[in-house]
Amino acid sequence: MLSSPAFDYDVAIIGAGPAGTACALALRHSGLRVALLDKARFPRDKVCGDAIPGHALKALRQLDPAFADSLWQLEPLDAVRQSRLVAPNGGSLVLEWKLPSFSSPRATFDEALLTLVRTHAARTVILESTALRDLRLEADHVRLLPAQGPEITSRLVIGCDGAHSVVGRKLLPEPRLARAHHCVGVRAYFENIAGAESGTTEFFLTRDYLAGYCWLFPVGQGRYNVGLGMLAEVVAAHKVDLKQTLLRLLATHPALAGRFAAARQLGPVVGFGLPLGGGRVRPISGARFLLCGDAASLIDPLQGHGIDTAIQSGILAAAQAAACCAQRDFSAAFTAQYDAQIAEKIGRKLAKSYRLMRFLSTKPWLVDAAVRLARVPGLKPWVQRAIG
Numbered sequence: 001m002l003s004s005p006a007f008d009y010d011v012a013i014i015g016a017g018p019a020g021t022a023c024a025l026a027l028r029h030s031g032l033r034v035a036l037l038d039k040a041r042f043p044r045d046k047v048c049g050d051a052i053p054g055h056a057l058k059a060l061r062q063l064d065p066a067f068a069d070s071l072w073q074l075e076p077l078d079a080v081r082q083s084r085l086v087a088p089n090g091g092s093l094v095l096e097w098k099l100p101s102f103s104s105p106r107a108t109f110d111e112a113l114l115t116l117v118r119t120h121a122a123r124t125v126i127l128e129s130t131a132l133r134d135l136r137l138e139a140d141h142v143r144l145l146p147a148q149g150p151e152i153t154s155r156l157v158i159g160c161d162g163a164h165s166v167v168g169r170k171l172l173p174e175p176r177l178a179r180a181h182h183c184v185g186v187r188a189y190f191e192n193i194a195g196a197e198s199g200t201t202e203f204f205l206t207r208d209y210l211a212g213y214c215w216l217f218p219v220g221q222g223r224y225n226v227g228l229g230m231l232a233e234v235v236a237a238h239k240v241d242l243k244q245t246l247l248r249l250l251a252t253h254p255a256l257a258g259r260f261a262a263a264r265q266l267g268p269v270v271g272f273g274l275p276l277g278g279g280r281v282r283p284i285s286g287a288r289f290l291l292c293g294d295a296a297s298l299i300d301p302l303q304g305h306g307i308d309t310a311i312q313s314g315i316l317a318a319a320q321a322a323a324c325c326a327q328r329d330f331s332a333a334f335t336a337q338y339d340a341q342i343a344e345k346i347g348r349k350l351a352k353s354y355r356l357m358r359f360l361s362t363k364p365w366l367v368d369a370a371v372r373l374a375r376v377p378g379l380k381p382w383v384q385r386a387i388g
């Protein structure tokens with residue numbers, strides 16, 4: 001028997017973003033009693049560049065091809081064919097992508113993921129507007145204390161609650177990430193940007209802020225997600241006001257100023273943190289808990305995407321949760337199998353990406369040279385592989 005009626009649920013997933021919804025979808029045939037809690041009521045916004053990586057869609061397709069197919073029907077959506085990279089010296093490079101991917105506002109994309117859970121994991125109990133405030137590990141279960149409403153009990157808790165994870169803060173021995181492993185990003189929506197093309201995502205690297213970049217991503221219906229991300233240690237050391245810096249770049253950068261002259265900003269510039277992966281390996285599980293996505297610091301340090309690793313880790317956590325319940329083993333020694341899986345399937349790539357980001361961050365001339373080199377016939381695939 002898998003379930004234990006003594007507790008409300010076998011598995012409580014905290015957070016219904018990409019990590020939490022992927023985890024619930026991966027548990028849909030497990031027979032376990034699953035709760036999915038989120039402090040928000042959906043649809044809800046999430047500060048992001050809105051570029052849904054091809055590997056995120058591939059992971060969902062592996063769960064069920066219909067999941068990825070339904071997401072391609074979203075409105076608004078812009079299918080990504082290629083990216084344009086503008087180097088600090090103004091040189092540019094166009095890279096074509098083989099793996100299909102798209103951009104769509106997170107309010108739309110995340111609501112669609114939750115709809116997949118409602119449809120395909122119909123026995124999952126979804127509790128919106130339920131913020132986890134605190135939790136306690138007991139000998140044979142976890143007590144979850146929401147900000148409002150009654151206590152919830154489960155045999156295992158999976159923290160998919162993002163960059164400010166309550167689960168991580170309460171249960172990890174060292175919850176804080178160093179500034180060298182944290183990025184800060186801001187974005188705003190715009191329309192009427194001259195020269196912006198549907199199907200082309202654009203990245204602008206500047207000499208001043210190399211450990212980060214400015215982006216311009218079409219998200220469909222003539223709208224664009226425009227943002228700037230930077231390493232937190234650079235922001236702190238130079239006291240950078242990211243919101244002002246983004247608006248200044250759009251008004252003065254030689255490759256942007258003319259294009260934004262008649263652009264209309266649709267709403268405020270808003271910001272959020274990006275916990276980067278690839279640093280010193282830290283535990284992301286323990287007795288009766290697992291962490292996924294941003295809660296486990298799995299954002300790619302070079303490019304800043306984390307929706308793919310959130311979904312991949314949510315799926316891996318579901319397999320670990322099923323194993324814990326089947327074997328009635330919720331010990332730290334057993335859940336550490338999950339850390340090993342993440343290290344092998346995600347961690348190695350993030351570590352490589354982190355090293356490359358640090359290496360390039362002090363060498364604008366090298367980025368200029370790589371962009372120039374990629375124009376030499378035969379060398380472009382090499383540069384594309386290095387970037388990821």
Ligand SMILES: Cc1cc2nc3c(=O)[nH]c(=O)nc-3n(C[C@H](O)[C@H](O)[C@H](O)COP(=O)(O)OP(=O)(O)OC[C@H]3O[C@@H](n4cnc5c(N)ncnc54)[C@H](O)[C@@H]3O)c2cc1C
Pocket residue numbers: 014015016017018019020037038039040046047048049050051052053130131132133160161162163164165166184185186187227229271272273274292293294295299304305306307308310
């Ligand atoms: C400026 C910026 C730009 C980015 N651009 C991209 C991009 O273009 N492409 C990309 O792939 N990635 C991008 N990322 C990273 C991406 O947004 C994250 O990696 C991704 O959202 C992680 O998914 P997640 O499910 O782990 O967390 P989230 O998407 O943050 O979801 C966490 C969920 O938990 C809920 N929650 C939080 N606390 C509680 C609580 N106490 N109780 C209950 N629920 C709670 C939240 O409401 C939320 O729904 C960007 C990030 C930023 C900040």
